[in-house]
Amino acid sequence: MEGAADRNPIGDRPLRTRHRRRLRRRRPIIVGVGTHGGDAAQDIRFARSADGVGIAYAVHGSGAPLLIDACWLSHLQFDWQSPVWRHYLVELGRIATVIRYDERGHGLSDRGMTDHSLAARVADLEAVADDAGFERFALMAMAQGGPVALEYAARHPERLTRMVFYGSYPGAHAGVSAEELELYAAFEALIKVGWARPTSEFRRVFSSMMIPGGTEEQMRWLDDLQRMAVDAETAVLSRRQRQTIDSSPRMAELDLPTLVISSRGDQMNDFQHARDLAAGIRGARLVALESSNHIVLADEPAWPVFLRELTSFLAPDRSLMPPPAAADAHAEALAALSPRELDILGLAAQGLDNDAIAAKLVLSVRTVERHLQNVYAKLGLQGRTARAAAVGKLLSRG
CATH class of the missing domain: 1.10.10.10 (Winged helix-like DNA-binding domain superfamily/Winged helix DNA-binding domain)
Incomplete structure (x- = not known):
């Protein structure tokens, strides 16, 4: 962090350009995603992590900054076409300036990485946060992003205004059952056997667990995303290294407004992990969604509940009232x-x-x-x- 004399007194204003780390010789890509109802162009940029890896991130929307920790399966451009993710991007952009990034080895970030350790992933988050140029921001951890977000929050509490955990967990060894460990092994075998196949029968196992209530179109999109977002070798390496990470001891160090949201029937991350987060973080509030989907879909009753809770927590001044x-x-x-x-x-x-x-x-x-x-x-x-x-x-x- 820069010295006090260099800090911008307004929390959500960009830092001065000289404090921002840029990946040289890469120009931002402007991607148009439509012109109606909350859609806006996103600005895709690249930050350089501590080990030199290029991390692609995108900025869209308006309002106070919200940085979303990287999900395992993401693609900054492809996600906007998604019947699974598009409603999140549109609605979040209405209440916040959204900064999201592709995990190392995934999406538009540099591919072929072998280091997916906690240290590397926290460094990636730090690089994106610094490059985006906001001194203070809200941090949202989705799925496997929980341990990374906890570690970042413990190291940089002065950077955060509040935190959200969505379908996440504090660490791979925090209350992981024997059944879940068996599931991890089965997933790894499925990735090795079926990830690169032109047909989707093996990848469909992941899709059906992420969105058991999804339509065939939504399932097909997740099937395709898996191959587009990451290759099989990186998928196995990143999952294997994530299973050694446990940031649950960091929960006791957090002292900022925190919202924990999870689907009761989530088949990817058991609801008990959400309970652990809410119990372990001082003052955290738990919201249970009546859904079996890891990613709540736009056409289910849990979606407006999710959106209402998130809006009231992140942007209480931004009403959901229509004109x-x-x-x-x-x-x-x-x-x-x-x-x-x-x-x-x-x-x-x-x-x-x-x-x-x-x-x-x-x-x-x-x-x-x-x-x-x-x-x-x-x-x-x-x-x-x-x-x-x-x-x-x-x-x-x-």
């Missing part, structure tokens, strides 16, 4: 719903599925389904996204 004309239209449409329909929609907004709603209201599941169909008809909604859209209209009412 006045749209708000009036929403209010008029909701006024047509019966009290029972509003009750059911309200429970859906809390993330309850039809079985849970039926049990809570002492109704049959068929009756709940019938009421929801009436809600969709009155609101002019149809298809797989009808439930999420209806919940969104209710939440936007305030």
